[in-house]
Amino acid sequence: LQKKMISVTFISRDGDSMKVNAKVGDTFLDAAINNDVDLEGFGACEGTLSCSTCHIIFKQEDFDKLPDKPSDEEMDMLDLAYGLCDTSRLGCQITLTESMDGIVVTVPAQVADARNR
Numbered sequence: 001l002q003k004k005m006i007s008v009t010f011i012s013r014d015g016d017s018m019k020v021n022a023k024v025g026d027t028f029l030d031a032a033i034n035n036d037v038d039l040e041g042f043g044a045c046e047g048t049l050s051c052s053t054c055h056i057i058f059k060q061e062d063f064d065k066l067p068d069k070p071s072d073e074e075m076d077m078l079d080l081a082y083g084l085c086d087t088s089r090l091g092c093q094i095t096l097t098e099s100m101d102g103i104v105v106t107v108p109a110q111v112a113d114a115r116n117r
């Protein structure tokens with residue numbers, strides 16, 4: 001069975017907007033990697049929840065609709081992320097759902113790789 005595709009837009013640090021097609025069931029990190037989205041340093045730990053470089057910022061209304069609350073591990077890692085917002089999450093921890101079609105997320109202006117501390 002072919003997985004459904006949705007569109008996801010990443011707003012980069014330079015303000016470029018990159019719209020990609022991504023598979024439902026993939027994470028935001030997968031979506032960025034599979035589409036060669038040009039975000040330097042993004043997803044450095046490959047989704048193993050140890051870097052915080054996959055930090056993305058949601059619009060409030062999208063954030064409120066996210067299916068899962070962050071785990072304690074994600075919260076700890078988010079605390080180390082650069083430019084933390086109320087609507088910040090880690091892209092490797094969020095699975096795309098059909099209702100996210102057309103979603104726009106922002107990548108913070110800088111990365112802080114928690115592994116470099």
Ligand code: FES
Pocket residue numbers: 029042043044045046047048049050051052053054055077090091092093
């Ligand atoms: Fe490293 Fe998400 S890719 S925490």
